Amino acid sequence: MVMFLFISKYEWLALKANKMLLLVAAVTLFLLLFALWDGYKRVSFQTKTITAIEQQQKADYDKYSQQITSAKPGQHFNGGHFGNPTNPFYFGSRMGAKYAVLPPAPLSVISTGQGDLFPSYYKLTLSKRQALYHSGEIENPHILYNGSFDLSFVIIFLFPLVIIAFTYNIYAAEKQNGTLQLLMAQNTSVQKITAYRMLFRYLLFCGFTMVILFGGLLAFDVKVSANFSALAQVMGIVWLYAAFWFAFALLVNSVKKNAGFNATVLTGSWLLLVLIIPTILSGVVNKLHPNRSRIELITKTRDISDSIATSINVLNRFLEEHPEFKPAGIVQPDRNSLTLRNRIEVEVQKELLLNEFAITTQNRESMVNRYRFFSPAIFMQQLLNNAAGTNEKRYVDFDNQVKKYHQAYRNYFEPLVYRQQRFTAEHASLVPNFVHTEVNNLTSGSNTANILFLVLLVIISILFALLNRTNRLFSFKRRR
Amino acid sequence: MIKNIIQKELAEYTQNSHLKWIVVFIYLLFAVALFTGIQYYQKTNTGSKAAQKASYKQWLAQGKKNPHSASHYGFYAYKPLSPLALMDKGMEGYLGQAVWLEAHNQNEVKEREADDAGSIVRFGNLTVAFIFQFLLPLAIILLGFNLFSKEKEYGTLPALLSSSASIWQLFKGKAAALYRLVLYIFLPMFVVTFISILLFTGFAEWLNVLPHILFLLILYLLYVGLWVLLSLYISSFAKQSSVALVGLLAFWVFSTFFISRIGSVVAKSAVPTPSSFQFSHNIRLDNEMGIDRKTPAYLRQKAFEDSLLKKYAVDSISQLPLNIRGLNLQRGEDYGYLIFEKNYGGLEADYLKQNAIMNWLNVLSPPQSIRSISAGVSGTDINKHIHFSEQAELHRRLIATTMNDDITRNSVGIDNYEVSPDFWKNVPPFQYTSPSLLLVLPQQLISIVSLQLWLGILWLLLKKRAGQITGL
Numbered sequence: 001m002v003m004f005l006f007i008s009k010y011e012w013l014a015l016k017a018n019k020m021l022l023l024v025a026a027v028t029l030f031l032l033l034f035a036l037w038d039g040y041k042r043v044s045f046q047t048k049t050i051t052a053i054e055q056q057q058k059a060d061y062d063k064y065s066q067q068i069t070s071a072k073p074g075q076h077f078n079g080g081h082f083g084n085p086t087n088p089f090y091f092g093s094r095m096g097a098k099y100a101v102l103p104p105a106p107l108s109v110i111s112t113g114q115g116d117l118f119p120s121y122y123k124l125t126l127s128k129r130q131a132l133y134h135s136g137e138i139e140n141p142h143i144l145y146n147g148s149f150d151l152s153f154v155i156i157f158l159f160p161l162v163i164i165a166f167t168y169n170i171y172a173a174e175k176q177n178g179t180l181q182l183l184m185a186q187n188t189s190v191q192k193i194t195a196y197r198m199l200f201r202y203l204l205f206c207g208f209t210m211v212i213l214f215g216g217l218l219a220f221d222v223k224v225s226a227n228f229s230a231l232a233q234v235m236g237i238v239w240l241y242a243a244f245w246f247a248f249a250l251l252v253n254s255v256k257k258n259a260g261f262n263a264t265v266l267t268g269s270w271l272l273l274v275l276i277i278p279t280i281l282s283g284v285v286n287k288l289h290p291n292r293s294r295i296e297l298i299t300k301t302r303d304i305s306d307s308i309a310t311s312i313n314v315l316n317r318f319l320e321e322h323p324e325f326k327p328a329g330i331v332q333p334d335r336n337s338l339t340l341r342n343r344i345e346v347e348v349q350k351e352l353l354l355n356e357f358a359i360t361t362q363n364r365e366s367m368v369n370r371y372r373f374f375s376p377a378i379f380m381q382q383l384l385n386n387a388a389g390t391n392e393k394r395y396v397d398f399d400n401q402v403k404k405y406h407q408a409y410r411n412y413f414e415p416l417v418y419r420q421q422r423f424t425a426e427h428a429s430l431v432p433n434f435v436h437t438e439v440n441n442l443t444s445g446s447n448t449a450n451i452l453f454l455v456l457l458v459i460i461s462i463l464f465a466l467l468n469r470t471n472r473l474f475s476f477k478r479r480r
Numbered sequence: 481m482i483k484n485i486i487q488k489e490l491a492e493y494t495q496n497s498h499l500k501w502i503v504v505f506i507y508l509l510f511a512v513a514l515f516t517g518i519q520y521y522q523k524t525n526t527g528s529k530a531a532q533k534a535s536y537k538q539w540l541a542q543g544k545k546n547p548h549s550a551s552h553y554g555f556y557a558y559k560p561l562s563p564l565a566l567m568d569k570g571m572e573g574y575l576g577q578a579v580w581l582e583a584h585n586q587n588e589v590k591e592r593e594a595d596d597a598g599s600i601v602r603f604g605n606l607t608v609a610f611i612f613q614f615l616l617p618l619a620i621i622l623l624g625f626n627l628f629s630k631e632k633e634y635g636t637l638p639a640l641l642s643s644s645a646s647i648w649q650l651f652k653g654k655a656a657a658l659y660r661l662v663l664y665i666f667l668p669m670f671v672v673t674f675i676s677i678l679l680f681t682g683f684a685e686w687l688n689v690l691p692h693i694l695f696l697l698i699l700y701l702l703y704v705g706l707w708v709l710l711s712l713y714i715s716s717f718a719k720q721s722s723v724a725l726v727g728l729l730a731f732w733v734f735s736t737f738f739i740s741r742i743g744s745v746v747a748k749s750a751v752p753t754p755s756s757f758q759f760s761h762n763i764r765l766d767n768e769m770g771i772d773r774k775t776p777a778y779l780r781q782k783a784f785e786d787s788l789l790k791k792y793a794v795d796s797i798s799q800l801p802l803n804i805r806g807l808n809l810q811r812g813e814d815y816g817y818l819i820f821e822k823n824y825g826g827l828e829a830d831y832l833k834q835n836a837i838m839n840w841l842n843v844l845s846p847p848q849s850i851r852s853i854s855a856g857v858s859g860t861d862i863n864k865h866i867h868f869s870e871q872a873e874l875h876r877r878l879i880a881t882t883m884n885d886d887i888t889r890n891s892v893g894i895d896n897y898e899v900s901p902d903f904w905k906n907v908p909p910f911q912y913t914s915p916s917l918l919l920v921l922p923q924q925l926i927s928i929v930s931l932q933l934w935l936g937i938l939w940l941l942l943k944k945r946a947g948q949i950t951g952l
Contacts, residue, residue: 056761278603282600294577298591361596
């Protein structure tokens, strides 16, 4: 400990005199704040949109309830019969649309995740549920293609590079400056000194990052105390991931080659871990579990709806099974009832096809999960997306809740449509609303496994570096 | 003299153990990328061709129907994949593949591949273009970072200076040697890709894109040269090779991974796009209140009917020689065109503004410039996408007009008007014509000029540098 403090003191003095420290600090500061600012903008945009949606929905309901109350029999509405709010079918199909909204999770600023692809709100009407499929948020495809500059990008992609720049020549610089001999003449081994210096730099880097991160989160409106445990997990992950790269740099330094060699090996490993392995894994997943074709699905769906067509039989059969929905008196089922019933029949049949998609998605996901340990970048992405609530599972879960809600919405309108009842203001006030229930993202088993694996990687790297004291482990390099 | 220098450098490279590993690594990745590209092309292309046929067949098989119902039924237009997507998938994963051509609504092109692909694809795709644009420069850096600095390190510089070769000749020789070496690595890959496109997309398609491929080849030859010059230039400054290497690697990271994402943020902040809610709400308001927000739907209809009465000099709608329903439907469509042109047109204009900002920033980064040109020329970028959606929209209008005209002319005084099944043939199948190279290149002007500038400036800098080196 005394030794560590001693070395730290002089390391600090040396760093202070060096431009490198200032550069690393400035770059880290810029990256973190820029990413948080971008995340903050994204979340504010989402929050603003949600507010606008809620206001519009309320305004529409107020307006049409008013119209319904003052409507006189036989009155003409703008838009003809489609604009008649006293007809439950037209009201439910257009005027009385309800929105289902997924609010951004408290730590959403830290990762865009899948949030730029998956919709976080749906407009629900009496139309087919599948009509909603991927009515995602508007975004320039070029921007999607580039990817976003969020905290998760900074941590996963850029931090390792900053760490590499900060550490690649710890040992080699001594060699180059000719101070190595001096060090070797000391009591303490060079290996130990290098390790302590690395440790000091690690603590310095992470400490600095934590300060900026906390400050940034507070500045950008994140409720730190309310989300303390989730935040603590994110911070812990950052420490661990940084520890992995520092330990790996220590390992590479322990080979005692020149700075060029260290830089090449470290950057090469970075390229392999954050880019090549994930893209190859993605390719293998595509090969083994190819996505089902949405294009084929379009054709199949049309075939289904054509076969059901606008035949009156579908509705008649249904009304025979559910006499309670028959219109009162001698009134015949109308066109709207027929349209609605046909839609539902098509939806039920299409659901079977869609299930195949869900199964493929699951297979792909579990394959990625199985092989995620090939690259810490993959499970870092998972960990940070989970913490930010922008992971795929949260969106799928939202979709399932929307599906249930849509059923409730339609169930509410169905009897009114079949019975050809007049839609009243009271009816309008009783249309069910969507309420989102949050699922816990952070306590899943795979999260724990991810963290444990990171710890393991750090320990292995350090062990190898220390065992490499006499540089025997990598002696194959010396053959030349 | 230069010939001798080239020979000497190439001889040194043959003894370089890195070279073997670099070549093996790149070729392995290339094999994977090419295989993936071929599979992607075949699967997507056959799928969309089959679906295009099936959709038109469904349209023809509608049976007896009212033309307006048919117009609602419509059919789908599928975006055919460009043959060069085999090499450069570009942003295809984030662009839709199909659009529904139906009455009243211009729809978005939907079915993005990325929606189903899971978060792993956010790391990017391993494509042939990725190897040429991003990994090849890395190989050049690793082979060229010590091209000049080694002479300082080995202490051979004074000997060189005292020889009859000038530094400029030395530079040219070294650059030519590295360039030749890189071409030995690059050209076989390009030729294999070239042949694969012929084999897997068919002769006609291949012939169509031949100018595009040749253009890309020229571009890559320049691009590779650019990195050779850059490596040599940085190497000529460094006292130690490792400093040159770290500097070059830093620039590589900056230009490949950093600048594009910064571009996204800057473009989005400078030109914000509406939320999807806001977008559809605007269309709704344009419909309900009029584009000027002063002429609601019923006023527009009244003005239209008044104009008809005047035009045909009759007192009431029922006296018109044409069917008012058909006329009204077409009027609705015509107004819809204005609404969609305003909204979709506005959105596309915003996208193009955002792209322009990103392209300007890409001037700082040769890899991003070439990435943009390559996607454009390969027909896998947003410009091509807009080109497609515009043609699809014209076809949608053709469907609507054909149906409405028939209603207007032939259904006067008929209550439940229907047409015979062979009427649907009057609408031809949708056939997309992709833009020619001459149409594409101006869109990439900034990037093309920027690459030339990089090359020219590096050449001049190197020449200047040659004059500065006098000794140790």
